[in-house]
Amino acid sequence: MKKIVNHILIIALLYSAASCEKNLSKLNVNETNSTTLDPALLLNQAIVNTSFPVKSLVFDLGIVQQMVSPNGGVLAGANFNQDSRDVTTAPLWTAYYQSVIKNTYDALAKSKDLATRTNMYNMGRIYQSYVFMILTDEFGEVPYLQGGAGLAEHIMFPKYDRQQDIYPKLIQELTEAAAALTTTSTIETGDMLYAGDVARWKKFAYSLLLRAGMRLSKIDPAKAQSTVQAAVAGGVITANTDNAFIRHDANFNQPIGNTLNGSEAANFYLTKPFVDQLKNNNDPRLQAIAIRYVGATGSTTQTVAVGTTDPTKQMGMPMGKDNGTIVAQARADGLASFYDYSQADRRRIVKVSSPVFLITAAQTNLLLAEARFRGWITSGSAAQYFSDGIKAHMDQMASYDANSAIAATARDTYITANPLTAGTELEQINTQYWIASFLNGPEAFANFRRSGFPALTPNPYGQPNNPDVPNGTFIRRLTYPTSELSVNTENVNEAIGRQGPDKLSTRVWWDKP
Structure with missing residues (x-):
């Protein structure tokens, strides 16, 4: 009898074990979470994570001599002509690849084959191009074709693409995506940039295309001209109502505003x-x-x-x-x-709730002024685009705070007193672009390198003995983070071999002397 009872217990335990094994697969499944994310949520996540990080304050705004700190440590950067790749430049790389490009990549993968989400797919292409333009302008050669493919395609060590190969692809993406946006497909009202407004997304794309074309003004004038003409034909942002900007509030703080209202005030x-x-x-x-x-x-x-x-x-x-x-x-x-x-003023222009402007009517009008001066477009006049750009930026100031608003009379007095003058057009236009790009560090830095204006005196700090930034020169790019040098060694070294030394003084492809 005892043996029979033991057999029964053993059989019961086996059934119990089998039952446990059968349920093991469910232990790590959260049945309350969605198994997939709407691509609109992924795109929005990418947008909110694009707000310029503190790196932009320490490097970009310091390089173009708009804001600076006399203190070292984690604040050392442009004012000390010092490479701080692990403290201040690496966060841009990490944030943009892990929190922006990864999300745009996933949004594209989830919307590409959905016939009803063609607008989402093309909005994702446009926004991803915007972010890749920042990355390649800041660093030079970067992972582009394999950027963001880590989890989806198990590419843990992405190859770097040459900037001269990236720019034609950005131009192609912007051109195709802008043309493909249509009001006959689903309107993506959940989009936090333009609430799915197709016309405004098109203007955003063509304004980016204009920006890309102007980047090539020294390295490939013919391609620059044709790209600018295509952008203008498509229709660009010329009014503040179409400005592309990221909204912030007390819960979602603007990074630079948060820093300047905190410990670094x-x-x-x-x-x-x-x-x-x-x-x-x-x-x-x-x-x-x-x-x-x-x-x-x-x-x-x-x-x-x-x-x-x-x-x-x-x-x-x-x-x-x-x-x-x-x-x-x-x-x-x-x-x-x-x-x-x-x-x-941290209580007005750099509050924690201040907007972050990506592309504005002020910037676009000023690029149009230069394009018209160069004879690349025939519509309008350089003088009118120039004054329209100044006007747009002065009117934009009210968006930061009511107490930063500029009176129309003061605005118009300044514009009248500062017309575009023969012989100094490029300097005037690009000096105004520098002012209009205040707080948009990546764009101010890029256009300063491209145009050479305003005519700033190189920061003298430590230059005679500085191997990274020789005497009488400017920082020309940011260096790769140590994480790439130590983990993705082969690919980053291949990029360095093509581009030049991984130094602050090395020029990116389009930054021709």
């Missing part, structure tokens, strides 16, 4: 070249952008009570000073301390 200052450009030309944008905490001797004394937005009282921080030499410089400038220099 007293560490970044408007530069002397930027402030002087606005101040010396009675530019009303200075009052809309700047604040100076008069007499401040430390972060705790930068209070509202001593703050002034009076343009006549603004003073920019000179380039190339560290937290030792800036003390004597501030004293020589008649200031209480370096905390007394002008800053971008």
